[in-house]
């Protein structure tokens with residue numbers, strides 16, 4: 048476990064309060080790129096030192112400690128990721144309301160990345176859309192500042208919360224993570240299919256990559272894959288690993304070589320923003336382990 052705390056000299060004014068009164072550590076869950084059969088990133092998920100859940104930890108955070116908590120999460124996750132030898136990207140969740148002034152609040156993150164020798168270009172900030180935002184311009188400013196500094200940005204739990212389309216109209220992140228409530232049983236629900244399908248098309252036109260999160264069944268996976276989704280996260284691929292980097296068995300998600308169709312939106316090189324991708328192959332792609340179920 049890594050002890051909590053940060054470098055007071057690099058903290059912004061919102062972080063000048065007490066140290067956290069509890070310790071935190073992280074579990075890591077892969078985000079996979081099935082088109083390239085590789086792990087694109089690991090999302091850092093906060094845990095207690097004894098494996099306590101994110102809910103348990105977050106329930107200890109109050110208005111007074113949220114700045115310090117947010118900063119400590121970033122620095123601790125980066126240090127642990129570096130110690131585990133992570134060579135992929137690292138996704139960090141951040142609380143927009145816990146950022147006081149973006150240019151100052153980011154400093155300890157940059158310092159932590161430098162001291163851990165973890166390139167900032169490999170850090171993705173997931174902005175939690177479910178948090179009600181007092182000032183949407185504040186969020187846009189944060190995202191713009193993070194991008195200027197070389198970080199990638201993502202809208203988390205898209206479709207579940209408050210900001211959604213309004214934020215997207217203002218700022219186009221690198222990634223959108225479709226909320227698991229929209230993903231769950233999408234292969235059986237026509238309403239979800241209409242919504243998710245529209246999100247995928249919209250993001251393609253905006254040049255924003257889509258991550259389907261909370262994928263738990265091959266039915267959900269196939270439906271999304273056939274719409275051109277390449278990035279996935281969920282128990283179907285790997286559960287979060289406590290202070291570890293879980294591997295993914297990509298053979299379960301590869302098409303049988305004999306069935307390999309012409310390039311589809313899912314397998315073709317990334318499309319350019321604003322250009323409609325070619326229509327998917329009509330035949331349902333076959334994967335060797337369809338029978339595995341969820």
Ligand SMILES: [Ca+2]
Pocket residue numbers: 090140173203
């Ligand atoms: Ca997240």
